[in-house]
Amino acid sequence: MSTSQANLNVIKKIAVSDLRPGMVISGYVCDWAGDPAHWGRKTIQQQGEIEKIRANGIEEVYIDTSMGLDVAHAPTLREVKAEAAQEIKKIGLWDNSRQQQEAAAASKSKSLQDELANARKVTDQARKVVAGVLTDVRLGKQVEIEPVREAVERMTESAFTNPGAILSLSLIKRKDEYTFMHSVNVGVFLMSFCQSMGMDREKIVQAGIGGMLHDIGKMKVPTEILNSPNKLTDAEFNVMKAHPTFSEEILRETDGISELSVQVSVQHHERFNGSGYPHKLEGNAIGLYGQMAAIVDVYDAITSDRSYHKGMISHEALEKMYEWCKHHFDLALFQQFVQCVGIYPVGSMVRLENQRVGVVVENHKESLLFPVVRLIIDAKKKCAIDPVTVDLLSKRNEQSFRIVDHESPSKWGVDPKKYMPRPELYR
């Protein structure tokens, strides 16, 4: 859905129960970013189409009131976005528990800059391992868990040396084969998520293994469906929806896999309101690690460039996911995820009160509203400035250094990678 300024006022969010023939759907309040069959505008012609939407577990949609019938009381896209942004910002005001602060302090034995090269190395190794495993499964070979475990242990070690380093490499996307990068990213996000919640190291490793292998069942889906550039038919989509079951089958035949890792793989498409698959589990019938996997899988999918859509920038993704919490995720768990990646995730762009625009290069876990920013643009004069790194935490009492808004890298023609400390490691 386009979010141009004009659209913000004419697009409204309504319940499916308010949908009527003559309305024009411009988007669905659900996370099926990867399902081309559900995109695009659609004019509702008859009641049966509404039933089909409801049968797919969708409870709310966006309508374009400039093209079809209106619902007077419904909130506009502008109002919906403003509420989401405000709610996410509130998470930055949380008083982090002492336990979390202690965990953050204990797990930072090197600076982000000093750990980055190692984080890059272990992430690249993990990518090779996952590519090998997925190819083996495609060829009908047995999965060997040991190389996966070793790769995840190395990544965990890096995360305990400095949690921000490896996380930043997954937040800032590279151009690469999607399936492999997505597998590694889901592993890294899940490990970071567990770590930020204070879980023990073995659980972090098991979650990382589950994340790396969560989509392994896709290797049993015919390639013409998996790589189809076209809209999937209902029958094809049903085959795709079997992939978590295939993942479970493969992992249950794998020696040395934990139940936690299996849970991640089989439950990562379950949704809190029971609209997910393969088992339509509801609420806490979905395990904690299954719920966490769902959040990180969606975040990585919607922030990645695919052949059929451009990845969202991080704050748009978090705002969308906040909306989806009403149906798809546990809100408290999503808020924990925001604590993990940050209100202003590394690689995102922000504008300060003094009209300087910069790239977020590091977050302070205990103070998410005041990240470290590389300032590069004067928004008032619309020109580049000599880059300067400012730790906003040290300026927290100066109003002119307060973050006033997110900015879009494409609006300023900026590639955030270039402004990271060690930019060569993000390429």
Ligand SMILES: [Fe+2]
């Ligand atoms: Fe999946």
